[in-house]
Amino acid sequence: MSKRLLRDRAAAAALFVLGFLVVMAAVGPHLVPYGPYDQDLGRVAEPPGRDHWFGTDTLGRDVFARLWVGARVSLFVAVVAAFLDLVVGVLYGSVSGWFGGTVDVVMQRFLDVLSSVPPVLLLIVLMVVAGPGLLSLVLAMAAVGWVQTARVVRGQVLSLREREFVLAARAAGASTWRVIIRHLLPNMAGPVLVCAALSVPGAVFFEAFMSFIGLGVPVPVPSWGSMAREGYEHIRLYPWLAFFPGGAIAVAVLALNVLADSLRDAVAGE
Amino acid sequence: MLRYLLGRIACSAAAVWLVATLTFLLLHAVPGDPFSTEKGVPQVVLRNLAARYGLDRPLWEQYCRYLGGMLRGDLGLSMRYPNRTVAGVIAQGFPCSAAVGLLALSFGFPAGCLLGVASALRRGRVSDRLLVGAALVGVSVPGFVAASFLQYLFGVRWGLLPVAGWGTLRHLVLPSLSLGLWVAAVSARLVRAGMVDVLGEQYVLYARAKGMPGRVVVFRHAFRNAVLPLASALGPVAAHVVAGTFAVEQVFGMPGLGKHFVQAACNLDYTLVMGLAVFYAALLSAAVLAGDVLCAALDPRIRLGG
Numbered sequence: 001m002s003k004r005l006l007r008d009r010a011a012a013a014a015l016f017v018l019g020f021l022v023v024m025a026a027v028g029p030h031l032v033p034y035g036p037y038d039q040d041l042g043r044v045a046e047p048p049g050r051d052h053w054f055g056t057d058t059l060g061r062d063v064f065a066r067l068w069v070g071a072r073v074s075l076f077v078a079v080v081a082a083f084l085d086l087v088v089g090v091l092y093g094s095v096s097g098w099f100g101g102t103v104d105v106v107m108q109r110f111l112d113v114l115s116s117v118p119p120v121l122l123l124i125v126l127m128v129v130a131g132p133g134l135l136s137l138v139l140a141m142a143a144v145g146w147v148q149t150a151r152v153v154r155g156q157v158l159s160l161r162e163r164e165f166v167l168a169a170r171a172a173g174a175s176t177w178r179v180i181i182r183h184l185l186p187n188m189a190g191p192v193l194v195c196a197a198l199s200v201p202g203a204v205f206f207e208a209f210m211s212f213i214g215l216g217v218p219v220p221v222p223s224w225g226s227m228a229r230e231g232y233e234h235i236r237l238y239p240w241l242a243f244f245p246g247g248a249i250a251v252a253v254l255a256l257n258v259l260a261d262s263l264r265d266a267v268a269g270e
Numbered sequence: 271m272l273r274y275l276l277g278r279i280a281c282s283a284a285a286v287w288l289v290a291t292l293t294f295l296l297l298h299a300v301p302g303d304p305f306s307t308e309k310g311v312p313q314v315v316l317r318n319l320a321a322r323y324g325l326d327r328p329l330w331e332q333y334c335r336y337l338g339g340m341l342r343g344d345l346g347l348s349m350r351y352p353n354r355t356v357a358g359v360i361a362q363g364f365p366c367s368a369a370v371g372l373l374a375l376s377f378g379f380p381a382g383c384l385l386g387v388a389s390a391l392r393r394g395r396v397s398d399r400l401l402v403g404a405a406l407v408g409v410s411v412p413g414f415v416a417a418s419f420l421q422y423l424f425g426v427r428w429g430l431l432p433v434a435g436w437g438t439l440r441h442l443v444l445p446s447l448s449l450g451l452w453v454a455a456v457s458a459r460l461v462r463a464g465m466v467d468v469l470g471e472q473y474v475l476y477a478r479a480k481g482m483p484g485r486v487v488v489f490r491h492a493f494r495n496a497v498l499p500l501a502s503a504l505g506p507v508a509a510h511v512v513a514g515t516f517a518v519e520q521v522f523g524m525p526g527l528g529k530h531f532v533q534a535a536c537n538l539d540y541t542l543v544m545g546l547a548v549f550y551a552a553l554l555s556a557a558v559l560a561g562d563v564l565c566a567a568l569d570p571r572i573r574l575g576g
Binding site for chain 1 (some may be wrong): 281282285288289292293296297299300330356406407409410411412414415417418419421422425426505506509510511513516517520521531532536540543547550551553554555558573
């Protein structure tokens with residue numbers, strides 16, 4: 001009992017933290033009179049203080065404003081990439097599970113091989129080809145991230161398609177896609193949502209990682225990863241440049257992990 | 271056993287082939303070629319460059335040569351560093367990366383296993399909750415963020431360890447720590463979950479009931495099964511550590527292979543990206559394979575089930 005309470009409390013705290021991040025992403029940049037790209041070359045690399053709450057970077061830009069614009073970029077990339085993972089995974093998994101036979105065998109072999117390829121390698125190669133940019137990053141992350149969802153969906157479809165309500169729907173003349181969308185999807189919402197929830201923290205991490213190594217969001221646009229990159233370069237003199245974006249990444253990923261964990265436990269407990 | 275292993279080897283080989291083919295096709299599909307970006311290069315020079323890298327040949331011939339070279343361990347030439355082979359870059363950079371990665375794994379795994387077992391044995395108590403929370407934090411902090419924080423605390427603030435650089439054993443501590451903490455946290459979570467499941471099994475109760483010492487029950491009977499999820503995650507964990515070296519080597523200014531890979535990707539050094547991607551794919555496929563072998567060795571159901 002006490003453990004469940006603790007879990008719920010942790011989930012509530014995580015939800016609160018995420019809500020805070022989202023609200024700050026929306027209003028944060030407007031709380032200070034500095035734009036995220038405004039340079040004040042008279043006040044370069046100023047430590048956190050009264051005027052600049054989180055200090056300024058080496059080009060005299062306000063870190064507070066940049067951090068929350070970066071939150072928009074990071075959260076947008078992560079949520080859209082996770083959503084695309086879901087769409088591709090559901091399509092692939094339901095086709096593979098529904099049609100079965102040779103189609104299923106071929107699609108599963110491909111999945112086996114693809115899942116032994118480390119996603120980060122494909123991500124880097126795709127970004128080299130597509131060039132840095134928000135859209136190419138989202139698409140590249142979606143291209144490598146759907147494998148797990150596809151597995152879960154296929155398993156669910158395999159177990160659901162023999163059930164009587166599916167037979168009834170088909171007997172009533174429902175088309176394949178109508179059965180999959182109207183009858184199968186609602187019945188596997190729990191596990192699929194858990195899968196999607198588990199992929200969001202990974203997406204936040206990959207966005208930050210790719211921007212950190214310089215293959216993500218291109219330079220003038222702030223993202224937590226690219227800000228952390230600017231930060232480590234000046235760690236000796238201006239450590240706050242690394243702490244705020246690094247801390248933001250860690251807090252966001254932690255909150256998303258807590259939430260995904262408790263969602264998984266809740267669905268498993270049903 | 272042999273059947274199982276052959277299946278896994280085929281899968282790994284297919285994964286390496288997939289990476290090789292995908293990178294080849296993708297990098298050849300990019301419009302333009304890497305040499306014409308510089309202004310005022312005479313046509314003759316461009317033709318000679320194309321001939322040197324075999325770019326004037328038909329695509330299928332380039333592909334066959336590339337795969338053939340790969341099988342012989344020849345990954346081609348770098349396009350940006352004149353007169354350097356991909357294999358040469360690997361030989362120069364890999365030892366540094368391997369030292370950091372292996373050190374991270376070699377203390378991360380045992381530490382994580384011990385903490386996971388300890389946590390599961392104290393399930394529900396305060397110490398268990400603290401460990402679970404710490405492990406959750408540990409998996410959430412990316413290696414490059416941990417690297418910056420450790421670098422600041424141990425290097426800049428307290429001056430205990432070198433801030434950056436390469437050469438002595440002391441330079442290895444912070445990079446491998448920033449990757450190893452994540453490994454320990456992931457292992458602790460997997461082992462704890464496995465132990466919690468296994469400790470509820472009848473055979474553990476039986477071993478206890480017949481009076482076996484607790485240590486033997488935990489480590490010989492329970493742990494062997496509880497560590498299976500970790501063993502099967504060996505490949506993904508290794509992949510994450512390798513990805514971590516890409517970023518952490520930059521933070522600590524180390525002359526590792528990850529740094530070369532990222533630089534090649536940023537400089538559009540196509541041949542180097544291609545060669546290193548294949549090398550990393552082979553390395554990580556070997557890690558996946560090692561995980562599979564470990565699982566088979568630990569669990570007769572996998573070994574004999576085929």
